[in-house]
Structure formats: structure tokens, C-alpha cells
Amino acid sequence: MEIQLALDRLSIEEAIRITREAEKSIDLIEVGTSLIKEFGMEAVSKIREAFPNKTIVGDIKTIDNAIYEFDLCFNAGGDIATVMGVSSIHTIDACLNTAAKHGKKAMIDLLNTTIEQRVSLFQYKEAIFCEHISKDEQEMAGRNNMDKVSFVPSLEWAVAGGITIDSIENMIESESRPHIVIIGSAITKADHPGKIAAAFKEIIG
Numbered sequence: 001m002e003i004q005l006a007l008d009r010l011s012i013e014e015a016i017r018i019t020r021e022a023e024k025s026i027d028l029i030e031v032g033t034s035l036i037k038e039f040g041m042e043a044v045s046k047i048r049e050a051f052p053n054k055t056i057v058g059d060i061k062t063i064d065n066a067i068y069e070f071d072l073c074f075n076a077g078g079d080i081a082t083v084m085g086v087s088s089i090h091t092i093d094a095c096l097n098t099a100a101k102h103g104k105k106a107m108i109d110l111l112n113t114t115i116e117q118r119v120s121l122f123q124y125k126e127a128i129f130c131e132h133i134s135k136d137e138q139e140m141a142g143r144n145n146m147d148k149v150s151f152v153p154s155l156e157w158a159v160a161g162g163i164t165i166d167s168i169e170n171m172i173e174s175e176s177r178p179h180i181v182i183i184g185s186a187i188t189k190a191d192h193p194g195k196i197a198a199a200f201k202e203i204i205g
């Protein structure tokens with residue numbers, strides 16, 4: 001299991017400082033949607049510049065205009081860009097093709113997808129699939145439980161949304177484990193982000 005640190009609701013400078021503290025314990029760095037909305041693709045290029053050897057995920061949450069947005073993200077230094085699974089199949093196709101053209105990857109965010117949509121998305125074997133509990137579901141509906149998820153074994157899986165030291169313990173114990181755990185606030189809002197990131201790393205082994 002790898003750790004993806006999600007950087008949201010921060011300045012770029014804060015994001016770089018926090019990531020430096022957690023750097024040793026994390027594998028991927030996610031430039032969060034909020035950073036990209038606030039600062040544009042410069043958020044991606046600055047984080048790329050600061051961490052040349054890490055895998056950078058641009059959480060652009062594309063839902064349309066696939067080629068343009070994926071090109072922007074990869075040209076800014078992203079290695080993985082995100083697309084919403086609820087997008088039209090034309091958009092998903094274009095994202096996967098654009099990623100392949102750049103020699104990069106697409107992550108399909110399954111937020112709010114139906115079973116039928118999921119089944120048709122699972123044809124994209126080269127994608128990473130992300131089970132996601134949204135910020136609004138976490139904060140407005142108190143939903144933060146991911147332990148009943150079962151992953152299609154032949155595909156690559158990520159999970160995101162309010163993951164804490166306690167909830168990650170359940171994930172470790174469950175039979176089917178994701179490949180990537182995306183952790184944001186539990187690290188970025190901690191008094192000592194480096195220590196919490198190290199604790200996550202130790203738990204997942």
C-alpha cells in the first residue's frame with residue numbers, strides 16, 4: 001500500500017512545507033482540487049519543482065474538456081490526473097488516450113457513480129480507480145466509513161475521504177486492500193504532519 005498525501009485548502013508555500021515534513025513517509029503527492037482552483041496549474045508546477053522525484057497527482061477532477069485539461073496537467077509536471085467517473089464515456093476515453101500519449105496515468109474518481117457506470121468503467125484496465133467519500137458527505141452527513149469496500153482484484157485501487165489513523169487500521173485488517181490510500185486533513189491539519197505521516201507509514205507496513 002502506498003500513501004498519497006492530499007494537499008487541500010493551503011497556500012502553495014504551506015503545501016510545500018507540510019510535504020517536506022511528511023516526505024519520507026509518503027509515496028505520491030496530490031495537488032488538491034482546491035489548490036488548483038485557487039492557484040491554477042502553477043500549483044502543480046511548483047510542487048513538481050519542489051519534489052522532482054515524487055509521483056505528482058493533479059486532482060483536476062475533469063468532467064469535460066478532457067484533452068485540454070489533461071494536457072494542461074501533464075505539461076505542468078503531473079504524473080497522474082483525475083477524471084470523474086460520472087463523465088461521459090467520450091470524456092473518459094479521451095482522458096485515458098491523453099494519459100497514454102504523455103506516458104502518464106489517469107485516476108478515475110468513482111464519486112457518485114452508479115453500479116452500471118462502474119461496470120462500464122472497469123474496461124479501462126490501465127486506469128487507477130478511486131473510491132471516494134466526498135468532503136461534503138464527511139462534513140454534512142458524517143460519513144467516513146470505508147471498510148465495506150470490495151475491490152475488483154485485477155484493477156488498481158485508491159481510497160480517499162476522511163481517512164484517519166483509526167480508520168486505516170480497519171482497512172489493513174480487511175481482506176481486500178487498496179493499492180493507494182489518499183490522506184489529506186489527518187496529516188495536513190496535524191500539529192506535527194511528519195510524525196502523523198510516519199505513524200500512517202508504520203501502520204501500513
Ligand SMILES: O=C(CO)[C@H](O)[C@H](O)COP(=O)(O)O
Pocket residue numbers: 006007008030032033059133134135160161162163182183184185186
Ligand atoms: O479529493 C479530495 C477532496 O475532494 C481529497 O483529496 C480527499 O478527500 C482526501 O482528503 P481528506 O483526507 O482530507 O478527506
